[in-house]
Amino acid sequence: MRTTLDATPARRSLLSDPKARAWLFQIVAVVAVVAFGWYLFHNTQTNLAHRGITSGFGFLNNAAGFGISQHLIDYSESDSYGRVFWIGLLNTLLVSVIGIVLATILGFILGIARLSSNWLIRQLATVYIEIFRNIPPLLTIFFFYFAVLAPLPGPRNSISLWDAFFLNNRGLQMPAPSAGEGLWPFLVALAIAVAGVLLLYRWARARRHATGERFPVLWSSVALLILLPGLAVLVAGQPFSWQVPELQRFNIRGGWVIIPELVSIVMALSIYTAAFIGETVRAGIQSVSHGQTEAASSLGLRSGQTLRLVVVPQALRVIIPPLTSQYLNLAKNSSLAAAIGYPDMVSLFAGTVLNQTGQAIETMAITMSVYLAISISISLLMNWYNKRIALIER
Amino acid sequence: MTSHTFKPDLPPPSTSVGALGWARANLFSSWYNTLLTLLGLYLVWLIVPPLVDWALLKADWSGSTRADCTREGACWVFIQTRFAQFMYGFYPAELRWRVDLAAILAIVGAAPLFLKAMPHKVRYGIGYLIAYPLLAYWLLHGGFLGLDTVPTTQWGGLMLTIVIAAVGIAGALPLGIVLALGRRSDMPAIRVICVTFIEFWRGVPLITVLFMSSVMLPLFLPEQMNLDKLLRAMLMVVFFEAAYVAEVVRGGLQAIPKGQYEAAAAMGLGYWRSMVLVILPQALKLVIPGLVNTFIALFKDTSLVIIIGLFDFLNSIKRATTDPAWLGMSTEGYVFAALVYWIFCFGMSRYSMHLERKLDTGHKR
Numbered sequence: 001m002r003t004t005l006d007a008t009p010a011r012r013s014l015l016s017d018p019k020a021r022a023w024l025f026q027i028v029a030v031v032a033v034v035a036f037g038w039y040l041f042h043n044t045q046t047n048l049a050h051r052g053i054t055s056g057f058g059f060l061n062n063a064a065g066f067g068i069s070q071h072l073i074d075y076s077e078s079d080s081y082g083r084v085f086w087i088g089l090l091n092t093l094l095v096s097v098i099g100i101v102l103a104t105i106l107g108f109i110l111g112i113a114r115l116s117s118n119w120l121i122r123q124l125a126t127v128y129i130e131i132f133r134n135i136p137p138l139l140t141i142f143f144f145y146f147a148v149l150a151p152l153p154g155p156r157n158s159i160s161l162w163d164a165f166f167l168n169n170r171g172l173q174m175p176a177p178s179a180g181e182g183l184w185p186f187l188v189a190l191a192i193a194v195a196g197v198l199l200l201y202r203w204a205r206a207r208r209h210a211t212g213e214r215f216p217v218l219w220s221s222v223a224l225l226i227l228l229p230g231l232a233v234l235v236a237g238q239p240f241s242w243q244v245p246e247l248q249r250f251n252i253r254g255g256w257v258i259i260p261e262l263v264s265i266v267m268a269l270s271i272y273t274a275a276f277i278g279e280t281v282r283a284g285i286q287s288v289s290h291g292q293t294e295a296a297s298s299l300g301l302r303s304g305q306t307l308r309l310v311v312v313p314q315a316l317r318v319i320i321p322p323l324t325s326q327y328l329n330l331a332k333n334s335s336l337a338a339a340i341g342y343p344d345m346v347s348l349f350a351g352t353v354l355n356q357t358g359q360a361i362e363t364m365a366i367t368m369s370v371y372l373a374i375s376i377s378i379s380l381l382m383n384w385y386n387k388r389i390a391l392i393e394r
Numbered sequence: 395m396t397s398h399t400f401k402p403d404l405p406p407p408s409t410s411v412g413a414l415g416w417a418r419a420n421l422f423s424s425w426y427n428t429l430l431t432l433l434g435l436y437l438v439w440l441i442v443p444p445l446v447d448w449a450l451l452k453a454d455w456s457g458s459t460r461a462d463c464t465r466e467g468a469c470w471v472f473i474q475t476r477f478a479q480f481m482y483g484f485y486p487a488e489l490r491w492r493v494d495l496a497a498i499l500a501i502v503g504a505a506p507l508f509l510k511a512m513p514h515k516v517r518y519g520i521g522y523l524i525a526y527p528l529l530a531y532w533l534l535h536g537g538f539l540g541l542d543t544v545p546t547t548q549w550g551g552l553m554l555t556i557v558i559a560a561v562g563i564a565g566a567l568p569l570g571i572v573l574a575l576g577r578r579s580d581m582p583a584i585r586v587i588c589v590t591f592i593e594f595w596r597g598v599p600l601i602t603v604l605f606m607s608s609v610m611l612p613l614f615l616p617e618q619m620n621l622d623k624l625l626r627a628m629l630m631v632v633f634f635e636a637a638y639v640a641e642v643v644r645g646g647l648q649a650i651p652k653g654q655y656e657a658a659a660a661m662g663l664g665y666w667r668s669m670v671l672v673i674l675p676q677a678l679k680l681v682i683p684g685l686v687n688t689f690i691a692l693f694k695d696t697s698l699v700i701i702i703g704l705f706d707f708l709n710s711i712k713r714a715t716t717d718p719a720w721l722g723m724s725t726e727g728y729v730f731a732a733l734v735y736w737i738f739c740f741g742m743s744r745y746s747m748h749l750e751r752k753l754d755t756g757h758k759r
Contacts, residue, residue, distance in 0.1 A: 022581050026581045026584060027583075029583055030583050040614045043616050044614055046617070048613065050617065117423060118420065118421060118423075118430050118434070119421055120421060120435065120438075124437065124438070131736065133739075134694075134739035135739075136694035136697040136735055137694070138697045138700070139708055139731055139732055140732075142712060142724075143728040143729075146712070146715065146724040147724040147728050332598070335601040336601065338601055339601075339700060339701060350609075354609060360609040360610050360613060361610060364602065364605065364606050364609065367605075368602050368606075371597060371598045371599055371602060375596075
């Protein structure tokens with residue numbers, strides 16, 4: 001049998017060379033994307049010209065001329081669209097922050113309850129999680145808004161608590177604090193107390209590391225936090241004067257109002273997200289091997305101490321990344337507020353301002369960049385925290 | 395020699411076996427567990443009896459108007475009289491058989507795929523995926539081959555929700571897989587394009603995207619081109635969910651050991667063949683739970699089309715509760731809606747668990 005070895009490689013077409021092909025694909029892709037972008041841009045230009053819309057952000061200085069039901073900073077109808085932006089942003093952040101705090105607390109309770117040694121508690125937590133994570137959050141918001149809060153009595157027949165808190169279909173009215181004569185001494189005393197607690201904590205930890213002796217940090221901190229500000233109040237007088245809401249002929253005036261939109265969206269989002277956080281926490285705790293728990297109990301730690309000192313610190317490393325994405329989801333879901341008219345970023349800017357000015361591209365760009373910025377900040381913050389608590393391997 | 399016989403074992407103490415033993419171990423093992431159990435029982439007692447009373451025992455089940463609801467419980471008459479609207483929206487009543495037929499064909503057509511002994515399953519599946527959408531479009535929308543047109547403005551109810559979800563899943567899965575492959579590609583330009591696309595869609599809420607579809611998309615397109623509102627919404631849902639699918643699939647791709655890629659290359663398979671024949675089957679199997687979670691999220695997210703004024707299931711219910719003839723029925727309406735959404739989502743999650751067990755080849759640690 002005779003074989004011939006061809007010394008010169010067969011002539012290959014340029015297309016079968018992987019490197020050339022990679023270049024070709026990339027050039028085609030980039031050209032396609034650029035062409036598509038230019039096509040959109042061109043269409044937009046012609047459409048805007050035909051409709052007589054001038055683009056630009058100049059409209060932000062114009063007077064808004066509409067009322068907003070909840071504003072954390074001063075606002076009147078003659079203020080500019082730029083100020084409306086800040087109000088929308090603050091309202092969105094308010095919902096996100098309250099929602100995240102409540103959902104985290106409820107979620108951790110649920111996650112631990114799902115692993116409880118108590119059968120009933122375990123089942124209750126499972127039922128809660130299975131119900132609420134399979135229902136659209138928007139539906140939960142509607143349920144609270146239209147089925148729970150809307151049928152509440154009107155202002156005249158409010159459900160009143162000690163004649164200071166009034167619950168009716170316009171929201172929860174409650175006393176508002178304003179600065180009293182003793183405000184500054186009170187704040188200074190509080191700051192000193194907080195600083196004292198921090199110092200005490202560090203000192204107690206150093207002493208425990210050095211001598212092994214414990215110091216009742218919790219009780220002494222509570223005592224410090226109550227005693228010092230209390231003393232300030234006794235000496236300098238009341239820090240706040242409370243403005244109590246009063247029932248007038250048609251409405252309740254004065255005090256702070258928590259509008260029903262805020263209540264429904266915060267409740268619905270925390271209930272919904274807590275179900276997911278609960279599962280995250282359960283998975284995290286289960287990822288800590290049983291040997292760790294056994295080792296802790298053979299060292300003589302009680303079950304509470306085992307959880308607090310051994311299991312949770314290790315579980316947190318597993319919990320943090322998915323927890324971050326739950327926080328991101330909650331922040332993004334806060335835009336559902338637009339569906340019930342809570343004055344958040346979307347309903348104020350992508351809704352009212354867009355309708356009034358017709359500046360579709362600018363308002364949408366602003367709204368979307370706000371959410372992109374929120375998303376990026378939360379993930380940066382959580383990445384930093386994650387790095388801090390990550391396992392330092394030797 | 396005497397043989398020693400053991401006495402028979404004593405039975406375990408009666409407090410550690412049977413129902414009593416179980417209760418002692420699981421409910422009353424310590425003083426705080428007892429306290430928790432009592433608290434839990436109180437909670438159950440607080441919620442369950444009133445709920446059963448309201449929803450079943452004291453509810454009105456038959457009638458046709460608001461006046462028939464005389465008892466203090468739920469008024470399910472409201473759901474009964476509005477049921478057709480919740481299912482079909484404003485789809486013309488005499489043409490609703492077309493929706494029913496499309497649904498039946500979907501189930502009958504997909505059924506063979508779940509049979510174990512079915513030959514040529516892949517070929518049949520691909521044929522079904524190509525043929526059914528055309529058939530469904532013909533039945534639901536019509537306008538050719540002898541069926542009257544039903545414009546999408548008349549679509550609504552659960553049917554619309556399912557249509558959006560189905561189109562979303564069917565579109566987002568392939569697009570997401572391509573994006574995931576692009577994100578792991580060796581070509582920097584492709585990678586940058588895919589990463590930008592994915593991160594943009596993942597960073598913004600769906601509501602703003604839907605807003606964009608209704609106010610910005612008309613600006614982007616040529617003037618004479620007027621896309622249907624539903625089509626625009628579906629396009630946005632597909633892009634949005636594709637970004638999430640892409641991240642899930644990327645997780646699966648990263649979990650496949652490098653040896654598999656190298657083995658595929660050593661067999662002389664090109665890029666696409668090694669992906670389709672070797673990598674993706676393993677990667678997709680790994681991420682089934684994640685994919686199903688994304689699809690459940692998609693199903694729940696379809697409710698957001700209310701923002702751009704489409705009458706999906708939730709919006710039909712919301713609208714019906716504001717009908718002056720049926721005021722005060724919000725609780726019944728939303729509880730019914732929650733039940734329907736829950737059945738769909740819970741069903742999907744159970745099916746994914748089943749699939750996971752079935753496809754498990756025992757290679758997992």
